[in-house]
Amino acid sequence: MHKMFKLHSKSNSSATSSTTSFSSSSGNSGLGSSPGPRVGLLLLGTTYLDTIMHVNHFPSEDTKQRAERVEQRRGGNAANSAEVLGQDPRAKVWYMSSMPSQVASRVLLRALEESKVNTDACVFHGSQHAPPQAYIIQAGTTGTRTIISHSTLPDITFAEFAKKFDMECLKINSDISKPACPYRWIHFEGRGLEVEKMIDHVEAVYVRQNWRQKLTISVEFEKGDRPGIASLLKKADVCFFSRLYAETLGFDRPEFFLSSVADFCKPTATLFCCWGSLGAVGLHLESGTRFSSSAGHVGAVVDTIGAGDAFIAGIILALGVRGYDIGRGLRFACELASQKCSQYGFRRLLQATPPDL
Structure with missing residues (x-):
């Protein structure tokens, strides 16, 4: 069983529950406390x-139009979240991804490494592979973004993951006579059966070392049409659902969606569904507590790309590093996502977001 989160919620975030005194076993402190070991x-x-x-x-369709501005930058959901997490000095962040050659990957990994994210666990391929591409049309009048992606780069296989994961655990635990829990939170993009095997491998390693109660495993469910993604629902301690995922399954309200999907998840899981400008909803299944938060205030929306990734980073940071309760963590994540919409990219995003909400 993974570590538990605090359930107490402040009054400006709604929560309904039969149990409100359930507390976290996490020893992580919030802002203003003396810094402890990095998480x-x-x-x-x-x-x-x-x-x-x-x-x-x-x-x-079938028209010609001139772009007002074109830019290129590194993207990817987990990569964006990692860049934000790396901005907190209490977090020690590793990122694992399938990459083209090391030469072709330098530009892609630079922003992560500048945020002190360790990329040693990445799997590099030959020069015959180009980086995965995403072409994004950002419409100024409506704030919408339309994404067309393409990739010939193979995803990380289970064998590659297991080898890298075991190797990194050994590197972190240089003193093998007293092994310490290397990761307190492991987050996966939901991509089907190979990810299921990866989670099973992590579970086996952590159970064998008696670390499992210290670990939170989270999975992002972004696209409902990915083969095998439903099998991951019962694997995650924390599930992050996108609005697209819920709408693909026919839901138009996040709270109704979470109530419906709950039966397919671990009975001890915590679920989150981000709904853009309408905020987000959380559901703690073991107690039946539901949380909701409005979106943060934004003066002007300039760049919505990666707002959901900032939300995920906010939850991981709030619950896994700072020890916030779920209600406060949800408000913080919504504020972080909203702040992302008011700036281009992720640079210094954490510093621009109010810490005490």
Whole structure:
């Protein structure tokens, strides 16, 4: 069983429950406390080279339109979350991804390494592979973004993951006579059967070392049509659902969706569903507590790309590193996602977000 989260919620975040005194066994402190040991976090996902075309309005089919501005930057859900997490000095972040050659990957990994994210666990391929590409049309009048992606780069296989994971655990535990829990939170992008095997491997290692109660495993469920993704529902201690995932399954309200999907998840899991400008909802299954938070205040929306990734980083940081209760963590994550919408990229995002909410 994974470590438990605090359930107490402040009054400006709604919560209904039959139990409100359930507390966390985490020893992590919030802001203002004396710093303790850095908390190990591992995130695994696909790294993209994003080409973002900023246009005034979304083009009609079979028309020609000039972009107001074009930019390229590193993308990828888990990579974006890792960049944000690396900005907190209490977090020690590792990132694992399938990458092209080391030469072709330098630009993609630079921003992560500048945020003190360790990328040693990445799996590099030959020069015949180009980075995965994402072409994003960002419409200024509506704030919408339309994404077309393409990749010939193979995903990390289970064998590659197990080898890298075991190797990194050994590197972290240089004193093998007194092995310490290397990661307190491991986050996966939901990508089907290979990820299921990876989680099973992590479980086996952590149970064997008697570390499992110290670990939180989270999975992002972004696209409902990915083969095998439903099998991951019962594997995660924390599930992150996108609005797209819920709408693909026919839901138009996050609270209804979470109540419906709960039966397919671990009975001890905590679920989150982010709903864009309408905020987010959380559900702690063991106690039946539901949490909700509005989106943070944004003066002007300039860049919504990666807001959901910032939300995930906010929850991991709040619950896994700072020891916030779920209600406060949800408010913090919504504020962080909203702050992301008010700036380009992720640089110094954490410093721009109010810590005490």
